[in-house]
Every structure is written in C-alpha cells, then in structure tokens.
Amino acid sequence: MAKGDRKRALRGRAGRMKGGRGSGRGTTGHVRLWGRHPVEAALKNPARQHRKLWATREAIETLDGELPVDFPIEYAEVTDLARLVAKDAPHQGLVLECEPLDGIFLDDVATGDPARPVVVLDQVTDPHNVGAILRSAAAFNAACIVTQDRHAPPESGVLAKSASGALETVPWIRVVNLSRALDDLAEAGYWRIGMTGEADATLAEALPAGPVAIVLGAEGEGMRHNIEQHCDALAKLPISSVIESLNVSNAAAISLYAVATRS
Template identity: 40%
Template sequence: MNIHGRNPVIEALKAGKEISKIYFRYGTHGQVLKQIEHLARKAGVPTVTLPKQKFDRLEGGNDPAAQGVVALIEDVRIYELDDLLEIEKEQDPPFFVALDSITDPHNVGAIIRSAECAGAHGIILPKHDTPPLTDVVMKASAGAATHIPIAKVTNLRTALEKMKTAGIWIAGLAGEGEVDLFTLDGFKPLCIVVGSEGRGIRPTNLKACDELVRIPMWGRIESLNASVAAAVAMYEVRRKRV
C-alpha cells in the first residue's frame, strides 16, 4: 500500500508502522520534509528522491494530495472483533463506531479520522459492503487509520449482537430516531452505527440497535453527509465524557 501526503506519512512513522521506503519528488523542500527525513532516520526507513516523471508514475498520476511524498507501507492491521472488545480502555467506557454499507472511500476515511480524533476505541467495518483500505482511504483519514484499531466482520448484525452481549449499547443514527442526539447517554459502553446516505442503516441491522438516534435539523435540508453526521455524533459522546 502507498501512503500519499506529508501528514499521513508523518503519522505512519510516529505510529511505528512497517514502512519499507519513503519516496520524495525531486525539487520538493520544506520543514515538514525535514521532519519526515528525521523520523525516517530514527526508524531506519530508507528514503529515495525520484525525478518528477518517475515519482508521478509511482503515485499513479500527478496527484496534488501526495505533496511530493509517498511511503510504501504494509497493509493496515485488521483486527478481529474480539480483539477490539479486549482492548484496555483505561478509565474510559468502550466507545466504537460501526459502518453499514458506506461505500465511498472518502467518507470511510473521513469517519476513521473523526473517530480517532474523538477518542473512539475502534472501527467495525463489514467485509463485503466497505471499500478496501486503499491509499484513497488512508489519505482521507489523514493517517488516522494507522492509529485506531479497525476490525472487519463478515456479518454486521452478528457483530452488533455480540457487542450487545458484551454489555455495549448499540445506538443507530437515523433520521426517524426517537432519541435526540443531545439526550443520548454518552457515558455507557457504546457503539454508534452509521448507515449510508442513500438508504441509511439496513433493516436487519436496525433491529440490532438498542435505540435509534437522530441529529436535530434546523435548516431546510433533511440530513447531513454520512461522515459529517458521524463526526457530530462522536464529538457529542466525547463532549459528555470530558
């Protein structure tokens, strides 16, 4: 897997990921690049400067998001659901985010980024209804996918039921929800389920939710983008836990 962009590469280095090599585009300069070189030396990661033409081929075209830096990294570690449930949460109750049928890699990456920033303990992704964790997802996550544990499950309904058995409250985001987000109990062990923008959470997974939560709307548009809705919900949980 390639990671494109200065900040995602820095985050991957800080996270101690298995980076095999870092490529710079010839003529690229700046303090951030010096920081990457410093971190790479400390980690024993070789760096190579390439002519623009070769660098552009490596990144798959002249992509401005690469910012003159590409890292070759091992695939993001994928956890089992049991691994996430056993992660030590210190004094913070378990807090997870599950995605249902979100197929846009930019949305997936943005949700991963928000989840990591909001202090969630893990992400649950269906194996068959989620895009692979490609460099597009990595860029959209700004490197957060290298920090937050991610589990992939064969059947999301089964995974949600297993989490309920483990004492985790399942809250699904839905426009028809009876519970206002701002009244949600954010202190209990919690998993927020986020559905696709088109059809929302699938009916079978809705049945696994302990409650459906709506985000209040004051404008004329009925709903938020999936990644924005997820971020609003996660930060409301974090606000209550501060």
Template identity: 35%
Template sequence: MTEWLYGRHPVLEALRAGRPINKILLAEGASPRLMAPLLAAAREQGVPVQQVPRRKLDELVPAAVHQGVAAAVAARAYAEVADLLVRARERGEMPFLIVLDGIEDPHNLGAILRTADAVGAHGVIIPKRRSAQLTPAAVKASAGAAEHVPVARVANIARTLEELKAGGLWVVGTDAQADQDYRTADYAVPLALVVGSEGRGMSRLVRETCDVLVRLPMVGRITSLNAAVAAALLMYEVFRARHPIE
C-alpha cells in the same frame, strides 16, 4: 502485498507508529522545510529515502494529491473485534466502538477515523463487502489517524452487533425517522455507535438490532448530512457525555 501510501502526514504518522516501510520516494524539488520532520523520522527508523522525478510519483499514485511523497508499505492489517474491546479494557475505559454499515466513500471513512482518534474511540468496525476499505485514499483522508485507530472487518454487521450486545454493549443507531433527538440519549455506557451508508442509511436488520435509534434534527432544506459529518456530531456527543466540563 505492497501498496503505496502517500501524503506527508500519512507517511509521517506511519513512521511514528512504527509501521513497516520498505522505502520512501521523495519528489525532486520538494520543500526541505516541509519534509524535515518526515526525513528525521525516516532516519530514526532506518527507512531509505530516494529522490525521484515528480512524474514518477504521479505514475505510482495517479489522480492523487501525493504532496511529493510516497512510501512502499505492507498492505494494512485489520484488527479483530476482540482487539478493540481489549484496547478499552487496557485503558480502563467503557468500550466506545464506531460501526459503519456500508460507508462506501473512502474519504468519508478516512474522515470518520480522524474524528474517532480525536474523541478516543477504541476502534472502528466495517463490513468486508460493499464498504470502503483501508485503502491509501482512506488513509490519506484520515490525516494519519488510520495508524492509531484499529479497524476490524466482519462478515455480518448485524450478527456482530448481537455479539457486542451479549457482551454488555448498548447499540445506538442513527435514523432520520427516529423519534429520539440525539442530544437526549445516554452515552455514558459501554457503546457501539452505528452510522449508516451515505445514501441508504442503515440496513433493516442492523436497524432492528439497535437498542436505541436517534436522529439529528434539521430545520433547513437539505434532508440529510454527509455521513462523516453526522458521525462526527454523534462521536462528540459521546465525548461530551463521558468528559463533562469540570
């Protein structure tokens, strides 16, 4: 199945990652300077580029900020959970997985993928239902990180966490009512970090499966953070624990 990937950075990163692309549509009048890296990568990969009226792109990806470029690509393939663990092993690193329990906003998913790439996480796990998927909107929000961070889909998050625990990973979940401050947890272990949905947080079964629950302290009047922001804070706390300043 073919889908349209849009935006300069997502299309450029797809080219750099070697993702199969059938063709690229470029809006007439697009800035040659801004498009130069993308055009060079397309030539190197042998991907045809066609100039079209901007309204053609508006019709292909309505209500999207396409930045004058769209690419016809095969629908994104998902990884297996085992692939994420193999990735950690090949790097000689302790596993660091991000598990999303019902994140529904594709922009939040994209932002989480962007941070996951920045901190060197080995992959992201999402449920197959009632969750944002790797749509073009999520890929666009990831600013190209979706091409470098594998995403696995599973039927049951709680069961997957149990399997990861059996394989030696610790599961840390976020809960506003938790007693433990997120800054005091031990992250220098094989780890699955669980982030709940934007409104409900983690489901009861997932919460009960966690080895440790942590909270983000808040002293203002707002009672919760955006899910992608909370995930970023926690991911960088893991990064800090594993990469101390020398």
C-alpha cells in the same frame, strides 16, 4: 453476564472469526500512501511493514524523526512521484509503499470503556467518508471502527489522506457478519444506537451513561433493516428541515462529539 463471559462471547463469534481477524486483511497486495501526515504516521507505526519510500529531498526534511539508516529510499522529482499515485493526488513529495495492516481482534479494543465509543459502519463504501470518520474517531478517542469486509473500502492512499494519519492509530475491525458483531458488542455491555433521520428521539435523548456503539448507514440507503433490528435504540441529529440529511462523516463527527460531551 460476567465480564469473563462477555469476553468469551466476543472471542467465539464475530470478534475472532477465521483466525480472529474477521475475514482477514481488508486489502490484498501492497498499499501506496502519500502526503506528509499519512506517510509520517505510517512510518511511526510499528505495526506497518514498509517496502519503499519515494521522496524529494525537500520533503524528507519535513518528516518528524529520523529514518533508519538502511531504510529503502529512492529520491525523485515531483513529476516522477505524480506517476506513482492517483491523478492530481496531493503527494507533497512523499509516496510510501507498504503492506496493509494486519487484522485486529474485536475484543482486544472493544473493552467496554464508556469514554471510548465504538463506531459501526453499515456499507459505507466511499474512502473519503471512511477516512474522515477515522479522523473523527481519533479526535474523539473512539475505541475502533467496525465494518463488514465485503462492503467497505480497502486501505488506500485516498482513504489515508482523508484520515490524516488516523488510519495508523484507530483500530479498524473488519468482520464477516456485521449483525453478529453487533450482538457481540451488546454482550460486552455496549448500548447500540442506530443513527437515522426517521427516529423520534434525538441522540442526546437516547444516550446512556455507559458504553456506546454508534451505528451509521450509507448515504442515501441508510442502515439496512436487519442492522436496525440489532440496535437497542434509534436516534437522529436535530438538524434543520432546510436540509434533508448530513454527510455520513459529518454525522459521525457530531455523534462522537455528543458522546464525548454527555453529562
């Protein structure tokens, strides 16, 4: 299939469903982010629409760069900020209310670059895990993460804190049909590797030289059977028998490292 044909395949299916953004935004209403790294990254992201920043005067001084003159800021004490966020959340004197990010086209970011893998998450719902995976995706220059909209967490302060700024820099594609998105990735030239401890081959043995999509399932349940059927190969990480499995965010980080360092 020619490159132009692959592009059309992505545009016509999961990549551009319902106006081209999967099923649309994964979050409704406003999002509150807290902590220096998430707030600073959101403030620097031109794609974010900001509503209001609550902050201590000391915390404002820690931010990198100057806020616009007319930026809506309300100075507050630490105890006041604690009432705006989840209990015991480490807000570090900064709480930002903003709009959720707009959806992104799958084919705008999954361009077939061998150096930029795609991470596909099948029903990984814990915001700490998804945030940590976003952080690893940023560290290893992944093209994007892909989730099904109905079985993934919304944007939130907890997720953004775990992502440590990566929520603003790593494209997050939400699709209606994950199997169809995997088909589209295959048509775009990606080799889809499903990570499972039941596989015979290790990830190093299964990795090709070209573009790769790493597919990871939820902890405990793993990938659904239908998702496995849409993978080109199954692979495992060579962990010790002393432990049954790794946390999905750890598995994602190791898998991305393996892709980045393949010979």
